[in-house]
Amino acid sequence: MSTLSERETRDAAPHRIGLWHAGVVVSTKTESPTGRSIVLDVPGWGGNIAGQHADLRLTAADGYQAVRSYSIASVSNGDRVELAVDRLPTGEVSPYLVDELRPGDQLELRGPLGGWFVWTPSLPGAVQLIGGGSGIVPLMAMIRSHTASGSDAPFRLLYSVRSPDDAFFRSELDTPTPGLDVTWLYTRVAPEGWGRPPGRITVDDLAGSAFAASLSPAVFVCGPTGFVESVATALVALGHDPHKVKTERFGGA
Amino acid sequence: MGEHVDGNSLAGPLSELFAVDLTMASARCLGCGDVSELARAMVYPDPTGYVVRCSQCDDVLMVVVQEPDSVCIELRGMAWLKVPR
Structure with a gap:
């Protein structure tokens, strides 16, 4: 029986959403005393529809990693992504994103994620x-x-x-x-x-x-x-x- | 115990394993027979993974346990999972 060799299987194009992309912070904007929006340039992102989210991965100097999900405020077919984050007082990741992150900093993103909680202009009705x-x-x-x-x-x-x-x-x-x-x-x-x-x-x-x-x-x-x-x-x-x-x-x- | 979230949050973790967005797949609960998208399920994260429960009867649909060298997915509570093409 003919099957794909292991090599061919492994060389198949990787599924886009499962990949982590390196993003660079372009700008941040204070939205409230506890929250801000963050615009990132994420080469290879390839756009998202309204309602989707991204997973963000932060890696500490000692290798410890934390992954959190954030909704996307922007809609595009390009590599720009705008997130908006509220600081959770006991959070491990959100205080860094709201208080520390600066333009030029790098973050890893995975997405766009989720095809259910979405709206597209082709949907009719109120x-x-x-x-x-x-x-x-x-x-x-x-x-x-x-x-x-x-x-x-x-x-x-x-x-x-x-x-x-x-x-x-x-x-x-x-x-x-x-x-x-x-x-x-x-x-x-x-x-x-x-x-x-x-x-x-x-x-x-x-x-x-x-x-x-x-x-x-x-x-x-x-x-x-x-x-x-x-x-x-x-x-x-x-x-x-x-x-x-x-x-x-x-x-x- | 942390507060639960919902099946939307599974999109990222499950994208490591499956080439389709399983949050849009419908599962039939063995406990009550409800058929809902996985996005509608209740998700209880813990340090080792996720317990996914039926939004109607709270029975366990799925347990995801992340181990250093593997991910174990237990599907004891689903009769079936229908994946849109």
Whole structure:
């Protein structure tokens, strides 16, 4: 029986996403007191669609390695990647990324990863985005993809943050964008005169500001695990089809 | 125990082993019969790997244990895994 020799098998083109790429930091930007965005040039990356993430690998001088996943805020078909990272006080990697990393520093990235929590301009129909804290990051990529493509799919964003200062991408989100409606929710401190008292997102917030279940929107929810699970439960209680609700949890906070 | 995340987080680790994105594959849970994409499963990371549980009944679907020279994938909780082409 004829089979591929071992040599031929091993010489097969490597699968692109399983590879680690060396990336170089191009720029960083403070987004909030605890978070910043980081633009990297990653030769060989080859682009990503909205909602995907990357694994980052850091190697210490003694060889110890740490791998963490971060959502991608940018959409492109090139080698530029923008991440945005919130510092977790007990984190092993995020304090370095937020406080220490400088332009010119190198990081290893693997990706783009994940084909499920994604939006592409070819998808028709209304889209409801619901983000908590740095859960805005993959949703920002969807908003940017929506804008860049000229998609006429109606978009709405509910963005829950602790206080006005904690918002990522504030100026971009405050710039009026056709086809995008943004609702801010504050959990601890709201701007003076804000109609809604500070508090966690409720069924009433969803009923009042999100697309109704009767419109059958595609819903993307991203944030800390507790946030995502309370929102997903509330959406189903409001009649949303669980199959139309996609979630991404990033654990603590 | 750390807080759980979800199957989206498996995309990177599983890309070391499989040429397709398994987070888009659907698994049938042996415990309750639910069929969902692996992305929807609950993932409990620990220092040696991951325990992956059904989002509906919490039964264990899959355990990934990373050892120095190998990765062991136990699939005791799945009747099948359907991979889109």
